[in-house]
Amino acid sequence: MVSYPDTLQDRSAVVVRASSRAPSVASSSRASTSRRHSRLQRSSQPGGSTYQPQNEFPVFTHTGDVEIIITSNPHARRATSNHVGPYANSKAPPREQRYLLHRLILSQASGFFEAGTSEEWSRAQAEVRPPPSSSALARMPAGPAAVDEGARKKRWSYVLDWGKHGDDMPMLLQKDAAPSPTPYTEHAPLPPPVHNKPAPPTNGFFRTMANFSSLNIGHHSAPPPPNDMDEDIFRDYDNLFRIFYNYPPSLDSVNIAQAYVECKTLLQLADMYDALDVIGPRIDHHLLRFQGRLFKQIAKYPPSYLKLGFLARSRVIYAEAMIHVVGQWPVGATQLRGQVPESLMEVIEDKADELEELKTKIETKLFKLTLTTSRGDRVTPSNSWLDWMAMSLFRQWLAENTSRPPAPILKDPSTQRSSRPTANPGARSSLSLATFGVAGSGTRGAHAAPSSNPPLNTGRVFRLVGIGGDAYLTHDELKRFLKLSPELYTRDNLRRFERRVEMVKNLAADAVKPLMRNYLELDLGASGVASVPYLTCTRVEDGDFVWDD
DSSP states (O other), X not given: OOOOOSSHHHHHHHHHHHHHHHHHHHHHHHHHHHHHHHHHHHHHSGGGSOOOOOEETTEETTTOOEEEEEEOOHHHHHHHHTOOSTTTTXXXXXXXXXXXEOHXXXXXXXXXXXXXXXXXXXXXXXXXXXXXXXXXXXXXXSSHHHHHHHHEEEEEEXXXXXXXXXXXXXXXXXXXXXXXXXXXXXXXXXXXXXXOOOOOOOHHHHHHHHHHHHTTOSTTOSOOOOOHHHHHHHHHHHHHHHHHTTOOOOOOSSXXXXXXXHHHHHHHHHHHTTOHHHHHHHHXXXXXXXXXXXXXXXXXXHHHHHHHHHHXXXXXXXXXXXXXXXXXXXXXXXXXXTTSOHHHHHHHXXXXXHHHHHHHHHHHHHHTOOOBOTTSOBOOTTTOHHHHHHHHHHHHHHHHHHSOOOOOSSOOHHHHHHHSOOSOHHHHHHHHHHHHHHIIIIITTTTTOGGGSOXXXXXXXXXXXXXXXXXXXXXXXXXXXXXXXXXXXXXXXHHHHHHHXXXXXXXXXXXXXXXXXXXXXXXXXXXXXXXXXXXXXXXXXXXGOGGGO
């Protein structure tokens, strides 16, 4: 049973209270309805989100005026379609990456885009748009200037051209830009919606797909293996444009060998588009983060890193590699000649000549070293035979290690054996041993192929002299030498002979100090002689950075 107010005053109070509560109830009902509508709208979109026009890297929909399209190699796809095997008759799907960037940023970072978008070389279209409708005019900003600015706009378009045969270096070519959609028309087509990344599948999905694959269903439907060159091209162009917009490039930060390859291809691309001034500092910053591992890699491959340091305008990498190249010159000449500018080759050759002159000057000082007697006289065979022998042994060791041994007088044993038989087999055996003994010093086959001998590098010898002590002419060697004269071999003479040889070593170590300087960032440590046998005393000065000329 429902009771009602008896009086009119009571009824009016109920109506007033109901009307005061009505707005809140209605607003909450409308809010819940709108929330349900938005949830339904989001669920109807792919990926669960509504479409929003993109205006950020790599596609600036509203402000971009340079369209760049990177495509995969069509010649590689045709080659894959003719492949024999499990991927026969399977054509690789074409891959495409689109960029819509700004002429101002591209022209500031690259001379190629600066020239291509200039008035002389530009192929952009001045798009004259149709007059907007009345409803579009209502949405436009007021004023004739806004109408004139929106009615005319330039746009450039570039596509990646792979050439006719696929062997050419792919290059961006400018083409006639297609008219861009006018935002003021009522029926302007919208860009395709952005599909968000779907949620990862469950484990059951993977198990189901594994069961299908085990049945070997669809043998020819599997996609062909990816083309590594295509992946490198897409990566390099993406890194190029990312650096233009001050984004960090996607380069390997763990494996320095892979990082070198990626940096090298990116620098070659930047060189092709005249953008080394922008790309080089980012490459320099990325590689220097490897610190000690980078310097060890430079010691292993100095010519390669010299070319990379030159392209990247890296003073540290360039100087480090230059010291290694000059120290073992002309070992890396074949890897550099014709691949670097002549100005860089002139710097290397000048530094190598300066190092050779310094080595010759110091080598002359070493041969002139002498000892003196207690009265201050120069040691001679007549006044101190044992001291003179110590100097003679040092000079003999220095001469053997700083010059090539003479060519062998004896003929090659194989040639002599084939031309004239020997009656005494023992004599033939001794002849072979003598010949191979000479060959062990680096002269084997000198007559047959004299150009096969590696260039003589005396850096290791000077390093041994600079270290001194037991680095060369050890105690056992001195003992064996003194035993060649039995009348002189006594314990006292051996100790005196060792002291005199040690004095000669100290004088020699002082003479080679200019060659012992190390301008490398690499810490040679105690194993410097074994790891870097050449000299590292070359100093790279400001005038040696050829890109500053």
